[in-house]
Amino acid sequence: MPVSDRELASLAATHDIISVGMLADDVRRRHHGLQTTFVRVADVSADVDAPVSVPAAAGEVRVVGTPASRAAAVERVRQVAATAPGIALSAFSLSDLEELAAREHVPLRAVLEELHAAGLDLVAQAPVDRLRHARRSIEEINISGLVLARLTVDQTSSADPLPFLKSVVELQRAVAVIRAFAPLPRRINAAVPTTGYEDVKRVALARIVVDAVPSIQVDWSLYGPKLAQVALTMGADDVDGVSAEGESTEGRRRAPLEEIRRNIRAAGQEPVERNGRFEVRG
Amino acid sequence: MMIDRIAEKVRAGERLSGDEALELYRNAPTALLGRLADAIRARKHADGIVSYIIDRNVNYTNVCVAKCNFCAFYRPVGSPEGYVLGFDELFRKIDETIAVGGVQLLLQGGHNPDLPLTWYEDLFRAIKRRYPSFKLHALSPPEVIHLSRLSQLPVPTIIDRLITAGLDSIPGGGAEILVDRVRRLLHCDGKATADEWLGVMRHAHHAGLRTTATMMYGTVETDQERLEHLLRLRALQDETGGFTAFITWSYQPDHTELGGREATGVEYLRTLAIARLVLDNVDNLQASWVTQGGKVGQLSLAYGANDMGSVMIEENVVRAAGASYCMDEVEIVRNIEDAGFVARRRSMHYEILGDPIFREREVPRMLELATARAAGDTSVPEELLNYPARSRAGKQRRVIPN
Ligand code: SF4
Numbered sequence: 001m002p003v004s005d006r007e008l009a010s011l012a013a014t015h016d017i018i019s020v021g022m023l024a025d026d027v028r029r030r031h032h033g034l035q036t037t038f039v040r041v042a043d044v045s046a047d048v049d050a051p052v053s054v055p056a057a058a059g060e061v062r063v064v065g066t067p068a069s070r071a072a073a074v075e076r077v078r079q080v081a082a083t084a085p086g087i088a089l090s091a092f093s094l095s096d097l098e099e100l101a102a103r104e105h106v107p108l109r110a111v112l113e114e115l116h117a118a119g120l121d122l123v124a125q126a127p128v129d130r131l132r133h134a135r136r137s138i139e140e141i142n143i144s145g146l147v148l149a150r151l152t153v154d155q156t157s158s159a160d161p162l163p164f165l166k167s168v169v170e171l172q173r174a175v176a177v178i179r180a181f182a183p184l185p186r187r188i189n190a191a192v193p194t195t196g197y198e199d200v201k202r203v204a205l206a207r208i209v210v211d212a213v214p215s216i217q218v219d220w221s222l223y224g225p226k227l228a229q230v231a232l233t234m235g236a237d238d239v240d241g242v243s244a245e246g247e248s249t250e251g252r253r254r255a256p257l258e259e260i261r262r263n264i265r266a267a268g269q270e271p272v273e274r275n276g277r278f279e280v281r282g
Numbered sequence: 283m284m285i286d287r288i289a290e291k292v293r294a295g296e297r298l299s300g301d302e303a304l305e306l307y308r309n310a311p312t313a314l315l316g317r318l319a320d321a322i323r324a325r326k327h328a329d330g331i332v333s334y335i336i337d338r339n340v341n342y343t344n345v346c347v348a349k350c351n352f353c354a355f356y357r358p359v360g361s362p363e364g365y366v367l368g369f370d371e372l373f374r375k376i377d378e379t380i381a382v383g384g385v386q387l388l389l390q391g392g393h394n395p396d397l398p399l400t401w402y403e404d405l406f407r408a409i410k411r412r413y414p415s416f417k418l419h420a421l422s423p424p425e426v427i428h429l430s431r432l433s434q435l436p437v438p439t440i441i442d443r444l445i446t447a448g449l450d451s452i453p454g455g456g457a458e459i460l461v462d463r464v465r466r467l468l469h470c471d472g473k474a475t476a477d478e479w480l481g482v483m484r485h486a487h488h489a490g491l492r493t494t495a496t497m498m499y500g501t502v503e504t505d506q507e508r509l510e511h512l513l514r515l516r517a518l519q520d521e522t523g524g525f526t527a528f529i530t531w532s533y534q535p536d537h538t539e540l541g542g543r544e545a546t547g548v549e550y551l552r553t554l555a556i557a558r559l560v561l562d563n564v565d566n567l568q569a570s571w572v573t574q575g576g577k578v579g580q581l582s583l584a585y586g587a588n589d590m591g592s593v594m595i596e597e598n599v600v601r602a603a604g605a606s607y608c609m610d611e612v613e614i615v616r617n618i619e620d621a622g623f624v625a626r627r628r629s630m631h632y633e634i635l636g637d638p639i640f641r642e643r644e645v646p647r648m649l650e651l652a653t654a655r656a657a658g659d660t661s662v663p664e665e666l667l668n669y670p671a672r673s674r675a676g677k678q679r680r681v682i683p684n
Contacts, residue, residue: 225546227547229548266546
């Protein structure tokens with residue numbers, strides 16, 4: 001950890017968001033220089049009866065939603081893998097797969113191995129605050145030949161992010177396979193949404209504290225371009241959830257590829273497109 | 283290094299030249315710009331107060347002959363979607379505004395040839411008769427110029443007559459970028475050239491009115507022209523001291539003739555910060571959460587803003603171009619306090635009026651912005667028949683009211 005516990009506590013308490021952001025930016029530059037990666041994702045429903053359409057521009061196809069059963073999960077992965085061969089295929093939340101395994105009385109590893117055999121490359125997310133056995137389940141992903149796309153947070157429970165971030169540090173120390181961490185909660189309370197200060201501070205602290213995870217990620221579609229772009233100047237280095245749709249489907253708006261590149265450049269950084277396997281594209 | 287030297291100058295409280303400001307705007311790291319702007323904000327507002335106003339942004343008509351190509355709000359004369367609000371509708375809006383603690387109406391609209399000066403005078407008098415202490419922050423410089431042309435009276439006379447009728451202050455809308463090359467490209471040089479816009483403000487300040495100043499960036503202008511805009515405002519402020527506040531926002535391209543794309547959030551924060559550095563003689567800078575959203579709106583408080591603008595009850599113009607953020611007083615205060623500031627209600631003149639009103643009494647929550655008119659309402663206010671119309675469509679409507 002680059003700073004002491006006492007310094008961290010004062011960073012977590014301060015309203016001087018720019019200072020926290022500058023420290024985080026130093027850490028980010030040490031890891032990535034000025035490069036910011038992004039991935040264009042095509043979401044596909046977990047429902048086996050839903051149509052599958054994957055734009056050619058996608059760098060990752062992601063099956064979203066909770067599968068009805070183990071068999072349905074495997075079937076859906078098989079369907080999508082057949083439709084989009086060669087594109088990195090991610091699916092499901094690790095916590096949902098834990099539950100599925102428990103409900104069907106099979107080891108998690110068996111479920112993961114079946115998914116891998118059906119064509120899955122990555123488990124789409126591991127919501128660390130919802131996992132029953134975070135360490136063991138993440139290790140199972142690795143043992144099954146799969147990769148974890150990202151560690152996520154389902155809901156923010158505590159106002160003080162430090163204990164939580166330190167638990168992520170411990171988790172990475174144990175598993176050492178977390179490639180990207182998205183520290184902003186995926187479930188947003190519409191009545192009391194988090195504020196801009198809270199969000200960017202959480203991103204910045206995540207970068208400062210969780211030094212051993214290579215990438216701190218923000219979600220373009222979930223948090224919106226403006227907040228996500230500011231977060232790039234305060235510690236984040238990877239953008240998830242960029243639409244894989246082309247210009248024609250977005251009306252008069254610019255194509256998402258052009259928009260994300262423009263936003264990254266306007267934040268003073270160099271855009272680099274990656275695929276779901278974290279390989280640089282083109 | 284050049285940037286360090288200029289930053290030192292800012293820290294010492296010295297005035298920036300245009301070239302120095304441009305160097306910072308182009309090349310200084312965003313964090314440095316924020317730091318410098320925040321230090322000035324803290325120097326000017328050492329009490330840690332971030333203010334806001336409860337008012338209602340009402341657009342009394344969307345009919346406009348100016349046809350600026352960046353505007354998604356206006357409708358041409360004769361359009362079935364054109365509207366003019368009636369006096370009674372406006373009174374109802376004022377009643378609703380007062381119910382949530384509001385103190386003023388921000389009244390702006392299109393350049394409607396069928397609304398003569400007497401319509402405005404009668405409206406202002408009627409409002410002041412019913413609501414003597416309620417403030418009228420009304421008619422941006424291009425609207426004043428439009429009235430001057432329509433009534434063939436000089437601008438100072440228009441301003442004097444409007445003041446006599448009840449005008450309290452003038453909003454700084456319609457400035458866009460105060461460079462005529464840009465205004466020609468935006469088809470808005472006809473409504474007011476840069477000199478004409480500044481001229482109205484000069485007259486207003488001399489007549490004893492305080493006004494705000496604005497800048498809409500992100501259309502066709504260069505970064506140098508943004509700075510030229512700021513320098514022109516600074517020069518007028520040196521002369522009159524009449525600007526209470528400066529507000530900048532990014533062009534909202536949806537549904538406009540000009541089209542294009544919106545400037546990014548980081549560009550907004552940089553523009554706000556450089557405005558704080560250049561406009562060393564303007565005390566207050568508002569955060570434009572209406573265009574940037576609540577989150578970047580709140581982050582503006584770290585980049586030079588000391589005011590969260592208006593608790594918007596109604597908004598039509600920016601919404602027509604695609605932005606639809608909404609924050610009521612509870613939300614605004616939560617954002618101010620979460621950023622470590624003290625939230626206070628203010629007037630247009632930036633006098634502190636008190637603590638948040640919802641802490642003093644029960645106020646209904648507003649989670650959606652109202653619109654000028656309910657969709658599909660094409661009624662024509664009765665009193666409009668008392669005023670002569672200039673357009674053919676207006677004359678026909680006067681004869682056959684629907
Ligand atoms: S910006 Fe104002 S003056 Fe220009 S077209 Fe729109 S309503 Fe008319």
